[in-house]
Amino acid sequence: MEIKIIAFGQIADIIGNSIMSINEIKDTEELRKKLSNAFPQLNEISYGIAINKKNINKNTEINMGDIVALLPPFSGG
Amino acid sequence: MESKKIKKIFVEGAISPEFVGDSIAKHSTKKSIGAHSIFLGxxxxxxxxxxxxxxxxxxxxxxxxxxxxxxxxEATFNKYELTCMHIYHSIGTVNVGEISLFVFTSSKHRKAAIEGCNELVERIKKEVPIWGKEIFEDESFQWKTNANKSIEL
Incomplete structure (x- = not known):
């Protein structure tokens, strides 16, 4: 299974690439764990997750073909 | 009411004062309007x-x-009696002193325009996925945070 991850703001700076693919992720909790193991700096940032452009507020299943976005706190305006 | 299609809000670079002026001028033909409210960031x-x-x-x-x-x-149109609503936000680099956010509401009477405009600005800052990177004179940078800044508006 392959999902597409897009990162923004300071998370894109840490992950290094704004688009990446990860295999074998079943839900958003697992994704957070894998990311924080791979990128310990992420533990210092609170970030939200959107799946297919919708904000996720609780652990949510990730399906093949989903677009998962990592969203640090917004600072527009 | 405006059309229901999704509108473009992003403008490359700063929003010029001429663009703001032209937007105001375009409303002279809408004769039921009695009040405009404008926020410029x-x-x-x-x-x-x-x-x-x-x-x-x-x-x-x-x-x-x-x-x-x-x-x-859509939520703001449903909540306030607005005649029109225009929203533009910069993308890319905007220098100090330049405009990066332009929110413009119009209504028959002033209260709807003022309150609608204010609510739009608050919701844009809180809910729309936009990030600002503050660039310093020595070319270093830091990611901007909007937390607790609403009082300074």
Whole structure:
């Protein structure tokens, strides 16, 4: 299974690439764990997750073909 | 009422005063309007640890931002009696002293325009996936945070 991850703001700076693919992720909790193991700096940032452009507020299943976005706190305006 | 299609909100670079002026002028033909309310966000030269901000570089999750903005726009039209609503946000680099956010509401009577405009600005800052990177004079940078800044509006 392959999902597409897009990162923004300071998370894109840490992950290094704004688009990446990860295999074998079943839900958003697992994704957070894998990311924080791979990128310990992420533990210092609170970030939200959107799946297919919708904000996720609780652990949510990730399906093949989903677009998962990592969203640090917004600072527009 | 405006059309229901998703509108573009992003403008490359700063929003010019001429663009704001032209937008106002275009409303002279809409004769039921009695009040306009305009919010302009300007990039400020904050000083952080002895370094001065000279510009903000804005980036966004464009597709999600446009969907979210559409939702906010519809909710605001439903809540206030507005004749029109226009929203523009910069993407890319905006220098200190230049405009990065332009929110423009019009209504028959002033209260709807003022309150609608205010609510739009608050919701844009809180809910739309846009990020500002503050660039300092020595070319270093830090990611801007909007937390607890609503009082300074």
């Amino acid at each position: 300007q990039v400020r030269n904050d000083r952080i640890n002895e370094r001065e901000v000279i510009a903000i570089n804005y980036s966004a999750y464009t597709e999600m931002a446009e969907e979210k903005m559409h939702e906010i726009r």
